[in-house]
Amino acid sequence: MRRPLYLKVLRGLALLAIAFWSAFPIALVVMSSFKPARDIFVFPPTWAFAPTLQNYAGLWLRWPDFFRTLGNSLIVTLGATALAVIVSAMAGYVYSRKRNPYLAGSAFFMIFVRLFPPIVVTLPLFPLVNALRLNDTHLILVILYATFFVSMGTMILKAFVDQIPRELDEAAMVDGAGVWSVFWRVILPLSAQGMIAVGVFVFVYAWNEFLFAFIFTTSTAKTAPLVLSEMTGAVDGVEWGVLFAATTVQLVPVLLFVLLAQKYLIAGLTAGATKG
Numbered sequence: 001m002r003r004p005l006y007l008k009v010l011r012g013l014a015l016l017a018i019a020f021w022s023a024f025p026i027a028l029v030v031m032s033s034f035k036p037a038r039d040i041f042v043f044p045p046t047w048a049f050a051p052t053l054q055n056y057a058g059l060w061l062r063w064p065d066f067f068r069t070l071g072n073s074l075i076v077t078l079g080a081t082a083l084a085v086i087v088s089a090m091a092g093y094v095y096s097r098k099r100n101p102y103l104a105g106s107a108f109f110m111i112f113v114r115l116f117p118p119i120v121v122t123l124p125l126f127p128l129v130n131a132l133r134l135n136d137t138h139l140i141l142v143i144l145y146a147t148f149f150v151s152m153g154t155m156i157l158k159a160f161v162d163q164i165p166r167e168l169d170e171a172a173m174v175d176g177a178g179v180w181s182v183f184w185r186v187i188l189p190l191s192a193q194g195m196i197a198v199g200v201f202v203f204v205y206a207w208n209e210f211l212f213a214f215i216f217t218t219s220t221a222k223t224a225p226l227v228l229s230e231m232t233g234a235v236d237g238v239e240w241g242v243l244f245a246a247t248t249v250q251l252v253p254v255l256l257f258v259l260l261a262q263k264y265l266i267a268g269l270t271a272g273a274t275k276g
Contacts, residue, residue, distance in 0.1 A: 026251070026255075029244050029247050029248060029251075030244075030248050030251075031047075032240070032241065032244040033055050033056070033241065033244040033245040033247070033248045034049075034051040034052060034053070034055070035049055035051075035052070035055075035241065036049075036052055036054065036241070037054075037055075037239070037240065037241045040240050040241060040244070041240070054241070055239075055241035055242050055244065055245040056245045056249075058239065058241065058242045058245070059242045059245045059246050059249070062239075062242065063227060063231065063242065063246065065222075065227060066224060066227045066228075066246055066249075069222050069223050069224045069226065069227050070224045070249070070250070072138065072221055072222060072223050072224075073206075073207055073223040073224045073225075073250075074253075075138050076138050076141045076142055076145065076206060076213075076221070076223060077145075077202075077203055077206040077207045079138065079139075079142035079146075080141070080142045080145035080146045080149075080202055080206040081146075081199050081202045081203045081206065083142060083143070083146040084145070084146035084149045084150055084153050084198065084199075084202045085153065085195050085198050085199050085202070087146065087150050087153075087154075088149075088150055088153030088154045088156070088157050088195075088198050089157050089187075089188060089191065089195055090183070091150065091154040091157075091158075092153075092154050092155075092156070092157030092158040092159075092160070092161050092191075092194075093157070093161050093183055093187050095107060095154060095158045096158045096161035096162050097161070097166070097169070107154075110150075110151040110154065111151055111155075113151070114148075114151040114152065118148065118211050118212065119211060122211065122212065122215050122216075125144075126215065126216075129216060134216075135216055135217075135218075136216070136217045136218045136219065136220045136221050136222075137217075137220070137221050138221045140216050140217075140221075141206075141209075141212060141213060141216065141217065141221060141223070144212045144216070145202065145205065145206040145209060145212070146202065148205070149198070149201060149202045149205060152198075152201065153198040153201070153202070156194055156197060156198055157191055157194045157195065157198060159194070160190075160191040160193070160194035161187060161191055161194075164186075164187060164190050164191065168186050168190075169182050169186060169187075172185070172186050196261055197261075199261070200257070200258060200261045203254065203257055204254055204257075204258065207250075207253070207254045208225060208254070209223075209225065210225045210226070210229065213225060213226055214226060214229075224246075224250050225250075227246070228243070228246055228247065228250065231243045231246060
């Protein structure tokens, strides 16, 4: 049955409004990063202006530490993404192919723990991290970020593995493949879309995360969001143009990554919604 034309128009207008609501703040920040400081907060806003790289030059000169922390963010983000995807894939395979009360209970516990806000787990973790001498290291952030998303990643990949016929596992085992061989050669290639979807979620979270980085790092493993917060609390006042330039630089990699992987992200969100 075809939908009435007015419903299609309303749907299109609603999508357009959502896109505008989401994209307008990002466009405003990016545009402001190319404006002279005197024009950033003029009212009404000036949409036609001569772009300048003055704010980016100021960022390079006055906040050189920002670019070093971008490297830290990249190391931590890639490490957390790889760890979370691998662990989630293995757990999703087990939860999909095995059935017993202990696994069901562990799945419930995993989702239950995920509901706690991150600040709740930081206090008991702090003395443990100190005792293990993991403070201000990339490793502690990689472990925390990956752990925080393993539960959701496991459920997403379980939904993908559920759609892979068990007959493929059985055929591989008849040919002499073991459990690990089935997992690496059959399950992983067929659930690649789900793994990319999980990777997108972890990448975006780890790249922008502030709380764990603020509590568990000081200088060596400090990430870019911490420098952005320092810019807003600078003693000599906030240089808004420089702040917007830093925000744009920090935004570009994750925005490009999400745009390139958006079809896999949609596949991850809709995993398990239909049965083949």
